[in-house]
Amino acid sequence: MASEAVIHVERLCKQYETAAGAVPVLRDVNLTIAPGEFVAVMGPSGSGKSTFMNILGCLDTPTSGSYVLNGKDVGTLDTDQLAQLRNEVIGFVFQGFNLLPRANLEDNVALPLVYRGVTKTARTAQALEMLEKVGLKGYGNSMSNQISGGQQQRAAIARALVNRPRLILADEPTGNLDTATSREIMHLFTRLNKEDGITIVLVTHEHDIAAYAKRLVQFVDGRVVHDGAVTHLEEAPA
Amino acid sequence: MMGPMLAEAWHGMSANRLRTFLTMLGMVIGVGAVILMLAIGRGAQFQVDQSIASMGSNLFIILSGSSTAGGVRLGGGAAPTLTLGDAQAIAELPSLAAVAPTVPGGAQIVYGQNNWGTQVLGTTPSYLEVRDWHIEAGYPFTDSDVRSATRVALIGQTVAKNLFGEEEPVGKTIRIKQSPYLVIGVLAAKGQSLDGRDQDDTILVPVTTAQRKLFGTQFQGTVRFIMAQATAPEAMAGAERAINQLLRQRHHLQEGTDSDFTVRNLTAVANTAAETARIMSLMLGAIASISLVVGGIGIMNIMLVSVTERTREIGIRMAVGARQRDILLQFLLEAIIISVVGCLVGVILGVGGAVLANKITGTAVVITLSSVVMAFLVAAGVGVFFGFYPANKAARLKPIDALRYQ
Known part of the structure; x- marks a missing residue:
């Protein structure tokens, strides 16, 4: 196949060991996401969608099953290789923004470049370029805790973009934002997906946010219960 | 990075x-x-x-005493049992570099209007060698001074300062116990001893002068202690044995009786310090x-x-x-x-x-x-x-x- 899948997950299981015994969170998940897709992941609380995202982001490891990211079998990689993969292939956007406090936006956005060994001048140039791309031109010296939530999320997206990743994983990126700001952020994601061809996987529990995506994956009790067009949404149980 | x-x-x-x-x-x-x-x-x-270092190296001090009087054993220095002859005999030992018999005493020294109470040591020229002591001005006394018991003196820095002040002491005459003594030299500064005494507060005179003219004693020719310097640190143990043997022989002591002298290894004391x-x-x-x-x-x-x-x-x-x-x-x-x-x-x-x-x-x-x-x-x-x-x-x-x- 010409375009190799960005994400290919087979028979993925995850269970947590508790005092009461093993609690399964993901059961036999199979999923393939091709380059350039814009996928929304939905599901009620406890359905396993966040755990699934953490595994996709190489932040957590599955109990069993295989996960191939960008042609690499993640299960065979050591911690340093995983860190490199996170650095080069994935851009993270979190619900809580997760910017470093007490650091300005330029330093925050440039952070992934630090771990890639990029020189200071190149870091600054790229960070400023990314800030401009997300509409934060001139905010380089602003402190991350002194700007609005929408601006913080834009900065976080700039940080996710700075290493020019193939994949952006966004875990409830609009969860802490008002409707108008949410719309702006989603427009930004749509633009990145359309213009730069970046694959986006986004977790949300809001239908109107999921509506920006082209494909919808729904989780219930650790299983994929729907995988298809977003138009299905109207009929889907809330 | x-x-x-x-x-x-x-x-x-x-x-x-x-x-x-x-x-x-x-x-x-x-x-x-x-x-x-x-x-x-x-x-x-x-x-x-x-x-x-100011004390001198590889030193022994041989004290007279530890004698027995009527069944009572007296401590070191209680009876003058060491003589100049002992010192001369010890000096012959090959393991010793220098030997200085010493007669100490206190006296009031007068020069002009000044007077100063200090320690007077009667000794031989070897004393300077044993103590590694140098002359700052003038000359040391010689063996012939010792033989003829001349009235010459070497004075320490403290004495010089107290008696002469800014004046040049060499060639001046001081009075020790009313008798005139010619100052022929000034000793170099030594500083404090291990027990904190001022070593420069002293006067050296020929041992015979001290015996005959300064401190009259009923035991003619005796000395209070003898200082001896071994040739090398390794020679000290052998030297101590040799001194003991020689002195017991000279003092006609039977096998099994106590020695009437004490040999003390000063270097060992110093090393302890x-x-x-x-x-x-x-x-x-x-x-x-x-x-x-x-x-x-x-x-x-x-x-x-x-x-x-x-x-x-x-x-x-x-x-x-x-x-x-x-x-x-x-x-x-x-x-x-x-x-x-x-x-x-x-x-x-x-x-x-x-x-x-x-x-x-x-x-x-x-x-x-x-x-x-x-x-x-x-x-x-x-x-x-x-x-x-x-x-x-x-x-x-x-x-x-x-x-x-x-």
């Missing part, structure tokens, strides 16, 4: 200035204390070493080192708090691609910077404190480059050692656990 890591470490430290300062203070006090204590300890050692000073110096250093370790534990404590506080930050860094060694290096650098900067300030305070102690109390201090370098290296090592555990703890966090941490 090092540049941005240093910047990150600096960032972490400046985020909580007071805490960083207090942590640093632990190192400052530790290093300062080590350097100050080492300086004082080394100073004491230096003083003792100087006293020992030197050893004591060394141990004191070591102990001071050891006690100060404890504060260094406490400072290190302080660093570890704060770094552990810092790692816990910044768990989420660590998670973020890991999410954007920080490897374990990046996180390790960041926190380790923080610990090292704190300890090295603390150490530099500590060195300055320690050296300054030592100089101040010397100025104010007159305590002898010796600051060696090696002790400063050692304190510095140990402190840096302490930083690495105590910084490693927290840094390693941070590096080993799982990204997902660190990110979820609230």
Whole structure:
């Protein structure tokens, strides 16, 4: 196949060991996401969608099953290789923004470049370029805790973009934002997906946010219960 | 890689200035204390070493006494049993370099309007050799002075200062017990002895002069003690045996009876004093080192708090691609910077404190480059050692656990 899948997950299981015994969170998940897709992941609380995202982001490891990211079998990689993969292939956007406090936006956005060994001048140039791309031109010296939530999320997206990743994983990126700001952020994601061809996987529990995506994956009790067009949404149980 | 890591470490430290300062203070006090204590300890050692050097090397002192009178054993020096003949006989021993029979006594010395009470030692020219004592001005007396019991004197610095002031003593005549003595030389300064006496407060005269003209005694020709110098440190044990054997023979002592003299190894006494000073110096250093370790534990404590506080930050860094060694290096650098900067300030305070102690109390201090370098290296090592555990703890966090941490 010409375009190799960005994400290919087979028979993925995850269970947590508790005092009461093993609690399964993901059961036999199979999923393939091709380059350039814009996928929304939905599901009620406890359905396993966040755990699934953490595994996709190489932040957590599955109990069993295989996960191939960008042609690499993640299960065979050591911690340093995983860190490199996170650095080069994935851009993270979190619900809580997760910017470093007490650091300005330029330093925050440039952070992934630090771990890639990029020189200071190149870091600054790229960070400023990314800030401009997300509409934060001139905010380089602003402190991350002194700007609005929408601006913080834009900065976080700039940080996710700075290493020019193939994949952006966004875990409830609009969860802490008002409707108008949410719309702006989603427009930004749509633009990145359309213009730069970046694959986006986004977790949300809001239908109107999921509506920006082209494909919808729904989780219930650790299983994929729907995988298809977003138009299905109207009929889907809330 | 090092540049941005240093910047990150600096960032972490400046985020909580007071805490960083207090942590640093632990190192400052530790290093300062080590350097100050080492300086004082080394100073004491230096003083003792100087006293020992001023005493002369490989020394024996042979005391008369330990005699028995009517069944009562008297202590050393109670009866004058040593004679000039003994001294001459001992001098023949091959293991001895120089031998000086000595008759000490106190006397009031008069020169012009001044008078001064001091110790007068009757001895032979060998005394200067045994004590490694030099003449600053004039000449020493000779064996012929001893043979003819001339009235000549060598005076110590303290005596010269008190009797003559600014005047030149050599060639002047002083009066010891009303009799005139010609000052033929001034002894070089010796300083304090091990027991704190002023060694320069003394006058040397020929032993025969002391015996016959100064301190009349009922035992003609006896001396109070004999100082003897062995040829080398290794020869001391053999020399001590030889002296004992020779004197017992000369004093006609039967097998099994007590000796009527005592041979004391002064160098051994001095070595004990030197050893004591060394141990004191070591102990001071050891006690100060404890504060260094406490400072290190302080660093570890704060770094552990810092790692816990910044768990989420660590998670973020890991999410954007920080490897374990990046996180390790960041926190380790923080610990090292704190300890090295603390150490530099500590060195300055320690050296300054030592100089101040010397100025104010007159305590002898010796600051060696090696002790400063050692304190510095140990402190840096302490930083690495105590910084490693927290840094390693941070590096080993799982990204997902660190990110979820609230």
